[in-house]
Amino acid sequence: MLEQQLIKMRRHLHSNPELSHEEFETTKSIRGWLEEAGIGVADYSLPTGIIAEVGGLHGGPIVAVRADIDALAIQEDTGLPYASLFPGKMHACGHDFHTASILGAAMLLKQREHDLKGTVRFIFQPAEEKAKGAKQVIASGALKGVQTIFGMHNKPDLLTGTIGIKSGALMAAADGFAVEVKGVGTHAAVPEAGVDPIVVASHMVTALQSIVSRNIGSLQSAVISVTRIHSGTAWNVISDSAMLDGTIRTFDIEVREHVLKRFQQIIDGVAAAFGTTASVKWLPGPPSVHNDSSLESLAIAAAERVGLNVVAAVPSSAGEDFAFYQKEIPGFFVFMGTSGPQEWHHPAFDVDERALSISAEYFADLSQRAINQLLVKE
DSSP states (O other), rough: OOHHHHHHHHHHHHHHHOOOOOOOOOEEHHHHHHHHHHOOEEOOSSSSOOOEEEEEEEEEEEEEEEOOOOOOOOOOOOOTTTTSTTTTTTTTHHHHHHHHHHHHHHHHHHHTTOOOSSEEEEEEEEEETTTTTHHHHHTTTTTTEEEEEEEEEEESSTTTTTTOOOEEEEEEEEEEEEEEOOOOOOEEGGGSBBBBBBHHHHHHHHHHHHHHHHHHHHOOOOOEEEEEEEOOOTTTTOOEEEEEEEEEEEEHHHHHHHHHHHHHHHHHHHHHHTTEEEEEEOOOOOEEEEEOGGGGGHHHHHEEEEEEEEOOOOOOOOOTTTHHHHHSOOEEEEEOOOOOSSOOTTTTOOOOOTHHHHHHHHHHHHHHHHHHHHHEEE
C-alpha cells in the first residue's frame, strides 16, 4: 500500500519538475499530501519548500530529516510514460525520489506518533541545485531547537537494497571560478602588436593542472576543471579579453584553502609573464559534507533493522548544500542504492522505485533511534 502510494507521488513529481526557486506547484503538492496524512505543516515563511512536523506529544528532543525538491534544466530522454511534461526540465538528480521517500517516512511516523518520544521535523528544501536552499531554510529559523539532522542522496551505482554509510568527508566542497584575462586586441596578421589573451588563457589552463599533480599530497584529493573558455568574435581579429571558468572540488578545509591560494598565484603569475593582468571572481559553493562520527552507529543500526546491505560509502566529488546544515548542528548523510541506469544529471537518469518504501522505513527508524539516543544523553 505505502509503496504504491509513494510511487504515485514520485511519478507525479517526476512529470512536473520545477527549477530552483520555482518549486511553487511542487510545494503545493507536498502540502496536499502532508495534510491528507494529517501531518502538521509549520509556517517558516519560505517562498517555496515546506516544513512539517510529527510528534511532540510528549515533549522531548527534535531531530530533522531533509529532502531536496528542485529539478534541473535538462531535456529528458528516458522514454518513461511519466516523463517530464515540461521541455528542458527534468528530475535528473532524483530529488523526486528523495521527496517521495521522506514523505513516506513522515507518514510512517505519523502512524507511530503516540510512541514517538520527541519531534521529527521534515524539511522539504528548495534550490539545492543552486546551493542556496539550505541557507534559506536556516535563515527562516527552521533549525531552531533541532539537535540532529539526516539526509540522503540516491546512488545509481549502488544496488537497490544497499546503503552507503561513512563518517567524515562524504561529498566535496564545490567552488566555482570565473577568470577574465586582459589582452590587447590587434589584427590576427600582426599578433606582435597586441597581447593575445587566448594564448595567456591556454597557458593558465595547463598551469592550473599542476596544482593537483604537484601541490596536493598523494593521499589527499582535489579536482580543478576548466569547463568553458570564450574569446573573440571574428576569425581575423585577436580579441582584447578572454574568459575561462570552471569548478574546484575538495574534501579537506586546509586543502581547499591551499588550492584557492595556489590558483590565484598561478593566474597572477601567468598573466604577469605575458605582460598583462587577469582577475578572478570566486563563486563559493557549499563546504564538504562531513558526517558526524557519533551518528554512524545509529545510521548502521537503522539500516540493518530494515534489511539494507551496509557498505562503506565511496566519497563523491559532487557538491551538496546539506553541508550548510552540518555547519550548524551534527548531521549524517547517506547514499541510498537505486540501481540507476545512468549517473546524476544524465538525460536518461532514473531510479528503481522499489527503493522508495525502503528509504521511507529507513528514515522513520533512524529518526526514532536518534530521538531515543538524545533522551539517554539528557
